[in-house]
Amino acid sequence: MPGRVWIYANYNCNLACTYCLTESAPGVAKRAMDPDEMLRVAREAKDLGFTDIGITGGEPFLLTHLPETLAEVAQVLPTLVLTNGTLFSDVRMERLAPLAELPIALQISLDSPDPDVNDEMRGPDNFAKVVDAIPRLRDRGIAVRIATTGEPDRLDEDDHARLCELHRGLGVADEDHIVRPIVQRGRAADEGMGTTFQPEEIPAELCITVDGAFWSPFGPTVRGGELDTDLLISRTTAPLGRPAGLLHRLVEGRPHGDDVTIGIR
Amino acid sequence: MSRVKLINAEEAPLLARPFYASGDPGPIVAALAQVPELLDVAMPFIGATLGPSFIPLRPKELVILRTSAVLQCRYCVEVHTVVASEAGLTADELVALREERPLAEVFDRPDELALLQWVDALALGRGPIADPIADAVRGHWGEPAMVELTVLVGTTMMLNRLCTGLELPTSPETLTRLAELGFSR
Numbered sequence: 001m002p003g004r005v006w007i008y009a010n011y012n013c014n015l016a017c018t019y020c021l022t023e024s025a026p027g028v029a030k031r032a033m034d035p036d037e038m039l040r041v042a043r044e045a046k047d048l049g050f051t052d053i054g055i056t057g058g059e060p061f062l063l064t065h066l067p068e069t070l071a072e073v074a075q076v077l078p079t080l081v082l083t084n085g086t087l088f089s090d091v092r093m094e095r096l097a098p099l100a101e102l103p104i105a106l107q108i109s110l111d112s113p114d115p116d117v118n119d120e121m122r123g124p125d126n127f128a129k130v131v132d133a134i135p136r137l138r139d140r141g142i143a144v145r146i147a148t149t150g151e152p153d154r155l156d157e158d159d160h161a162r163l164c165e166l167h168r169g170l171g172v173a174d175e176d177h178i179v180r181p182i183v184q185r186g187r188a189a190d191e192g193m194g195t196t197f198q199p200e201e202i203p204a205e206l207c208i209t210v211d212g213a214f215w216s217p218f219g220p221t222v223r224g225g226e227l228d229t230d231l232l233i234s235r236t237t238a239p240l241g242r243p244a245g246l247l248h249r250l251v252e253g254r255p256h257g258d259d260v261t262i263g264i265r
Numbered sequence: 266m267s268r269v270k271l272i273n274a275e276e277a278p279l280l281a282r283p284f285y286a287s288g289d290p291g292p293i294v295a296a297l298a299q300v301p302e303l304l305d306v307a308m309p310f311i312g313a314t315l316g317p318s319f320i321p322l323r324p325k326e327l328v329i330l331r332t333s334a335v336l337q338c339r340y341c342v343e344v345h346t347v348v349a350s351e352a353g354l355t356a357d358e359l360v361a362l363r364e365e366r367p368l369a370e371v372f373d374r375p376d377e378l379a380l381l382q383w384v385d386a387l388a389l390g391r392g393p394i395a396d397p398i399a400d401a402v403r404g405h406w407g408e409p410a411m412v413e414l415t416v417l418v419g420t421t422m423m424l425n426r427l428c429t430g431l432e433l434p435t436s437p438e439t440l441t442r443l444a445e446l447g448f449s450r
Contacts, residue, residue: 199279215279228276229272229276229277229278229298229299230275230276230277230278230279231278231279232278232279232301233278233279233280233301233302234280234300234301234302235299235300235301235302235303236302242302243302246280246302246305250279250280
C-alpha cells in the first residue's frame, strides 16, 4: 500500500473557489497542523515505508512557518505541496530559496487558459498572479507542477491545447500538468458540481489532519461547516502506524470482529 | 436529546460501516462511531460480553437489568426491560430488578439470589466484596461463569455511564413496547 501520505496543513484560504472540497475561505476554522506534527508524520511515514509526502489545505502558505517546515519535511521524503500560487511575494520567494536543492515540487492550480474563465471559479486576479508566480519560482530552481480542476465539459480540446501551450510557455512540461475532475464533496456538492465517487473508487492514500486520519485527501471534506466523517479512518494519528494499519486492513477488506454476534441494542 | 452527535449511516466512518449494515445500529454505536477506531475494538468486546455465550441469556439479562437499575441508567433500564421480557422474565421479576420491589419477594432460586447479591455488591459497593457473597456466587455458578458475569457487571456499568453521560435517547419503538409491558419508562 505505501506511496504518498497526505497532510492537511490547514483549512483556511485566501480564496473561496467555487468547487472547494473543504469549503476553504478566509475566516473559516483553520484546523492548522503544528510544524512539529507535520515533521513527525513525515518521519514516521518514512519509517513505515511510505515514499512521498503531499501537503495540502486550505492554502498551506497562509502558515507563516511553512517555507522552513517544507525544507525540513523534504529532507525526510520527496514532497509535493498544493497551493493556489497567489501568495508568493518577494519576501516569501526568498524564504523558499532552500527548496531549490530539495526533492520538492509546488503544484499550482490553474483551471483555464482564459483569465476570466479561470477567475470565475478561483477569484479575481487569480490567473494573473499564478502566471506571474510560476516563472519566478522556476527561476529560483523550484519545481512547479500545474493542476487543472474542472468539469469535463468546461475544458474542450481547444481549451486544453491552449492551456498546454500556456504551461509549456511558463516552463512546465506536459508530464507536470495534471487534469482532474471536480469531486462532488464540500462546496462542489452545494453547487451541484462534479462527480460522485464511492469510497472504493477513490485510491487509498493515507491522509492526516488535525481531526484524524482519512482514506484519501478527498476524505476530510467540509460541508455546511461540518467535517465529513464517511471516509474517516481513525481519530488517532499517532503513532502513524495505527491509522496506517487500519487503512491497510480496510484496503485488504478484512473487517475486524465480524465473526462476533452483537447481541446488544 | 443526546449530548453528542449520533452518526447516521451516510456519515458512518469506514470502520463503523459494518455496524450499520442491518439498519439503525442504535445510539451506543452511533455515538461511538465518532471515534471509529474505538468502536472497532469496543464492539467485539461488548458483543462478546453482553451477547450469547456459554452463560444462558436469562442470567445475563438479570445482571444487565439489575446493574442498570442500581446505577439509575434510564436508557439501559428502558432497553433491557424490553430485552429481559423477551428473554422470558416475568413482569414481577422485571419490577423487582428495577428496584420497584424487594428481590427476595420475587426471586426464590438460590443461584439467582446469590448472583443478584453479587451484582448489587459490585455495582453499589466500594472496596472489597465480603467473602460470603463471593463464595455464594462461586459455589452456584463456578469460576468461569463468575469471571464472565463479573466482567458483564463492569461492562454494563461502563455502558450505563456512557448512556447516562451522553443522554442517549431511547427509541420510540422501545418506549411503545415498555408501555405495552405496563411501564411508563
